[in-house]
Amino acid sequence: xxxxxxxxxxxxxxxxxxxxxxxxxxxxxxxxxxxxxxxxxxxxxxxxxxxxxxxxxxxxxxxxxxxxxxxxxxxxxxxxxxxxxxxxxxxxxxxxxxxxxxxxxxxxxxxxxxxxxxxxxxxxxxxxxxxxxxxxxxxxxxxxxxxxxxxxxxxxxxxxxxxxxxxxxxxxxxxxxxxxxxxxxxxxxxxxxxxxxxxxxxxxxxxxxxxxxxxxxxxxxxxxxxxxxxxxxxxxxxxxxxxxxxxxxxxxxxxxxxxxxxxxxxxxxxxxxxxxxxxxxxxxxxxxxxxxxxxxxxxxxxxxxxxxxxxxx
Amino acid sequence: xxxxxxxxxxxxxxxxxxxxxxxxxxxxxxxxxxxxxxxxxxxxxxxxxxxxxxxxxxxxxxxxxxxxxxxxxxxxxxxxxxxxxxxxxxxxxxxxxxxxxxxxxxxxxxxxxxxxxxxxxxxxxxxxxxxxxxxxxxxxxxxxxxxxxxxxxxxxxxxxxxxxxxxxxxxxxxxxxxxxxxxxxxxxxxxxxxxxxxxxxxxxxxxxxxxxxxxxxxxxxxxxxxxxxxxxxxxxxxxxxxxxxxxxxxxxxxxxxxxxxxxxxxxxxxxxxxxxxxxxxxxxxxxxxxxxxxxxxxxxxxxxxxxxxxxxx
Numbered sequence: 086x087x088x089x090x091x092x093x094x095x096x097x098x099x100x101x102x103x104x105x106x107x108x109x110x111x112x113x114x115x116x117x118x119x120x121x122x123x124x125x126x127x128x129x130x131x132x133x134x135x136x137x138x139x140x141x142x143x144x145x146x147x148x149x150x151x152x153x154x155x156x157x158x159x160x161x162x163x164x165x166x167x168x169x170x171x172x173x174x175x176x177x178x179x180x181x182x183x184x185x186x187x188x189x190x191x192x193x194x195x196x197x198x199x200x201x202x203x204x205x206x207x208x209x210x211x212x213x214x215x216x217x218x219x220x221x222x223x224x225x226x227x228x229x230x231x232x233x234x235x236x237x238x239x240x241x242x243x244x245x246x247x248x249x250x251x252x253x254x255x256x257x258x259x260x261x262x263x264x265x266x267x268x269x270x271x272x273x274x275x276x277x278x279x280x281x282x283x284x285x286x287x288x289x290x291x292x293x294x295x296x297x298x299x300x301x302x303x304x305x306x307x308x309x310x311x312x313x314x315x316x317x318x319x320x321x322x323x324x325x326x327x328x329x330x331x332x333x334x335x336x337x338x339x340x341x342x343x344x345x346x347x348x349x350x351x352x353x354x355x356x357x358x359x360x361x362x363x364x365x366x367x368x369x370x371x372x373x374x375x376x377x378x379x380x381x382x383x384x385x386x387x388x389x390x391x392x393x394x395x396x397x398x
Numbered sequence: 399x400x401x402x403x404x405x406x407x408x409x410x411x412x413x414x415x416x417x418x419x420x421x422x423x424x425x426x427x428x429x430x431x432x433x434x435x436x437x438x439x440x441x442x443x444x445x446x447x448x449x450x451x452x453x454x455x456x457x458x459x460x461x462x463x464x465x466x467x468x469x470x471x472x473x474x475x476x477x478x479x480x481x482x483x484x485x486x487x488x489x490x491x492x493x494x495x496x497x498x499x500x501x502x503x504x505x506x507x508x509x510x511x512x513x514x515x516x517x518x519x520x521x522x523x524x525x526x527x528x529x530x531x532x533x534x535x536x537x538x539x540x541x542x543x544x545x546x547x548x549x550x551x552x553x554x555x556x557x558x559x560x561x562x563x564x565x566x567x568x569x570x571x572x573x574x575x576x577x578x579x580x581x582x583x584x585x586x587x588x589x590x591x592x593x594x595x596x597x598x599x600x601x602x603x604x605x606x607x608x609x610x611x612x613x614x615x616x617x618x619x620x621x622x623x624x625x626x627x628x629x630x631x632x633x634x635x636x637x638x639x640x641x642x643x644x645x646x647x648x649x650x651x652x653x654x655x656x657x658x659x660x661x662x663x664x665x666x667x668x669x670x671x672x673x674x675x676x677x678x679x680x681x682x683x684x685x686x687x688x689x690x691x692x693x694x695x696x697x698x699x700x701x702x703x704x705x706x707x708x709x710x711x
Contacts, residue, residue, distance in 0.1 A: 115698045122696035137450075337691075344690045344697060345683070351701040352677060353670050360665055370658070377657045378650075383435035384657060385428045388664040 089120060092219055097189065100219050104194055107211045115351075118214055125217035128160075129327060132238040133227045134264070135248030140274040143310035144248060144319070145227045146184065151320050152223050153190040160221035161193040164209055164228035164238075192221070207350050209237045240346045243336060244269045244326050246319070249288075251280035265295060269303065269326050272319055276307035301329055363395045402433060405532055410502065413532050417507055420524045428664075431527055438530035441473075442640060445551040446540045447577070448561030453587040456623035457561060457632070458540045459497065464633055465536050466503040473534035474506040477522055477541040477550075505534070520663050522550045553659045556649060557582045557639050559632070562601075564593035578608060582616065582639050585632055589620030614642055676708045 091099035103121075107114050133141045142163065149159040185191045194216075196209065209226060216224045226238055238245065247268040271292075273285050288305040296303050304322050308315040330336040364370065373391070376382045404412035416434075420427050446454045455476065462472040498504045507529075509522065522539060529537045539551055551558065560581040584605075586598050601618040609616050617635045621628040643649040677683065686704070689695045 119696045119698040122698065123693050126693065341687055341691055344687045347697040348683075348687075348701050348704065349674055349677065351697055352673055352705055355701070355705060356669050356673055357666050360669055361662055364662065364665060370661075374654055374657045374661075378654055380436050380439065383432045384660040384664055385432040385435065388661050388668070391661065392665055392668060 089117065093124060095220065097192065100215065103215050104212050107215060108196060108208055118211055121214050121218040125214045128217040128221050128224045130213060130224045130226065130242045131323060132242035132245040133225065133248060134238060134245065136250065139248045139250045140310040141227050141248050144272065144274065144308065144316060145225050147310060147313055147316040148320055149191050149225060150186065151317065153186050157190070157222040158220060159191045160216035160219070160224045161191065162209060162212060162216070162224065162226045163193065163195045164226065207237065207354060210241045210347065213241050239267050240343050243330065243339065244323060246270045246272055246323070248272045248274050249284065250275045251278045251284045265291065269301065270319065270322050271305035272308045273305060274308045274310050276309050281307055300333070301326065360395070364391050367391060367394055402430065405528070406437060408533065410505065413528065416528050417525050420528060421509060421521055431524055434527050434531040438527045441530040441534050441537045443526060443537045443539065443555045444636060445555035445558040446538065446561060447551060447558065449563065452561045452563045453623040454540050454561050457585065457587065457621065457629060458538050460623060460626055460629040461633055462504050462538060463499065464630065466499050470503070470535040471533060472504045473529035473532070473537045474504065475522060475525055475529070475537065475539045476506065476508045477539065520550065520667060523554045523660065526554050552580050553656050556643065556652065557636060559583045559585055559636070561585045561587050562597065563588045564591045564597045578604065582614065583632065583635050584618035585621045586618060587621045587623050589622050594620055613646070614639065677704050680704060680707055
C-alpha cells in the first residue's frame with residue numbers, strides 16, 4: 086500500500102507523515118492534495134480563536150472529549166505561530182493527549198510552521214483537507230489568530246468560536262479588530278472573574294446589529310473551561326449554529342466562497358514563484374538595484390517598470 | 399506646505415499622519431513612498447526579536463535613551479501582531495513614553511495591523527522608509543517575530559538582536575526555528591535567573607559554526623534590562639557589528655539584497671490584485687467552483703487550468 090492508501094485506510098502514522106509532507110510543501114504536495122481533496126468535504130470544521138491564555142486549549146479538549154463520547158472521531162489542529170518560543174509543539178501535544186481518550190478517537194496535531202516554505206498562509210487549510218479525507222467527523226482548529234493565520238481559519242471553518250476573558254478593554258479591542266465579523270459564538274471564559282457579567286452585557290449590546298442582519302442569535306456564553314462549566318452549552322450552541330447554517334443555505338454558500346478563496350490562494354502562491362523567476366531573469370535587474378541603491382530611482386517606480394517588462398501585468 | 403513637506407521639515411504630527419496613511423495602504427500610498435524613498439537610506443535600522451515577556455521593550459527603551467543622550471534622534475516601531483488582545487497599541491505607546499526623553503528625540507509608534515489590507519507583510523518596511531526619510535539616525539524595530547513579520551524585519555534591518563530568557567528549552571527552540579541565521583547578537587535577558595549561565599554556554603557552542611563562516615564574533619550577552627545591567631555593552635556590541643559590517647562590505651551587500659527583496663515583495667502584492675481581477679473575470683469560474691463543490695474536480699487541478707487560461711503563467 087502507498088502512504089496515501091494507508092491514510093485512507095485509517096492508519097494514523099500515515100496521516101502524520103502526510104501532514105508533515107503537506108506542511109513542509111514537499112515536492113509533490115499539491116498532487117497529493119489533489120488526490121485527497123475528493124475524499125474530503127464531510128468533516129465539520131470549527132475554529133477557536135482568542136488571546137493567549139484565554140483557555141482555548143482547555144475548551145477544545147473538553148469539546149473534543151464530548152464529541153468523542155458521542156461516537157465521533159475528532160481531529161485537532163493547534164496552530165501556534167509563536168511556538169518556537171513557547172515550549173515546542175510536540176511536547177505540547179504529548180501533555181495534552183495525556184488527558185484524552187486513548188482509543189484513537191481524538192487526534193491532535195500542532196503546527197509550528199514558522200520558517201517553513203511559504204509560511205503559514207494556506208498551510209492550515211491544506212492540513213485540514215488531509216484530516217477531512219482521513220475521516221474525522223469534526224476538525225477543531227485552535228489559534229491565537231494573527232493576521233494570515235486568522236484569515237486561513239475563516240477560509241477553512243464552518244463555524245468560529247471567539248474565546249475572550251473578562252479583562253477590561255479586551256472585548257472592545259476584539260470588536261475593533263474585526264472579531265465580531267468572524268465570530269458565530271462568543272465564549273467569555275474564566276467567567277468566575279469579576280468583570281465577566283459586564284463584558285457579556287457589553288458584547289450583547291454590540292452584537293445586536295449583526296443578529297438583525299443574519300438572523301442568527303449569536304450567543305455570548307460565560308464559560309469556565311477548567312471546571313467544565315457551560316462547555317456542554319457551548320457544544321449545543323455550536324450544533325445549533327451548524328443546523329441554522331445548513332437550513333438557511335449559509336453553510337453551502339460559505340463553502341462555495343471558501344473554494345473560490347482557495348483557488349485565489351493557490352494561484353497567488355504559484356504566481357510568486359513565477360514572478361521571482363521571471364523578474365530575477367530580467368537582464369537589467371542588477372543595474373536597476375544599483376540605481377535604487379544610489380538613489381537614482383526607488384523600488385516603487387522600478388517595480389512598475391519590471392511588471393510591464395515581464396508581461397505579468 | 400503639503401503633509402509630505404511638513405514631514406521633511408521635521409513635523410512629528412505630519413509623520414504620524416503619513417505613517418497611518420502608509421499602514422492602511424490608502425489610495426496613493428505607493429506614490430507617497432516613491433517620494434519618501436530618495437530621502438531615506440541614512441538611518442541605521444536595528445531589529446529586536448524574541449518571545450513575549452523576554453524584555454524586548456525594556457531593552458529597546460534603554461538603548462534608545464542611551465542613543466538620544468549621545469545626540470541621536472531615535473524612532474521606535476513596536477510591531478505586535480496580537481495586539482488587539484494585549485491592551486491596545488496606543489495605550490502602550492503612552493505608557494512607554496512616560497519614561498522617555500520629552501524633547502522629541504525619541505518617537506514611538508506601535509503597529510497593530512491585524513485586519514488591515516494586505517496584512518503585516520511589507521507594512522513595517524514601508525513605515526521604516528517614512529521614519530528614515532524624516533531624519534531619524536536610528537530606527538529600532540521590536541517584534542515577537544512571527545512568520546511574515548520576522549521576514550519583514552530581516553528584509554528591513556541592518557542588524558538583528560535576538561532576545562532570549564533563561565528558560566529551559568527556549569534557546570534550543572530558537573536555534574531550531576532559524577533564529578541563529580538572523581541573529582547578529584544574542585541577549586540572554588533576565589540573567590539573574592538560575593539557568594542563565596548554562597544557556598549562554600549552550601548558545602556559545604552552537605554559534606561557533608556561524609562565527610567561522612562570517613568572521614563576526616556573534617556575542618551572546620547576559621543582560622538585565624530592568625536593572626539596566628549590560629545594556630551599555632549591548633549597545634557597544636551593536637555599534638561594533640555595524641562597523642564590522644560596513645568595513646567588510648556586508649552592510650552594502652545586505653542593503654542591495656534588501657532592495658531586490660523589496661521589488662519582489664511590491665510586485666507580488668500587485669500581482670495578487672491583478673490575478674484576482676483576471677481570474678475573477680474568467681467566465682467559467684462559477685461553474686468551476688460548482689464542479690469542485692460537487693467533487694468533480696479539486697482546487698489544485700482547477701488552479702492550474704485557470705493560471706493557463708488567464709495568461710499569467
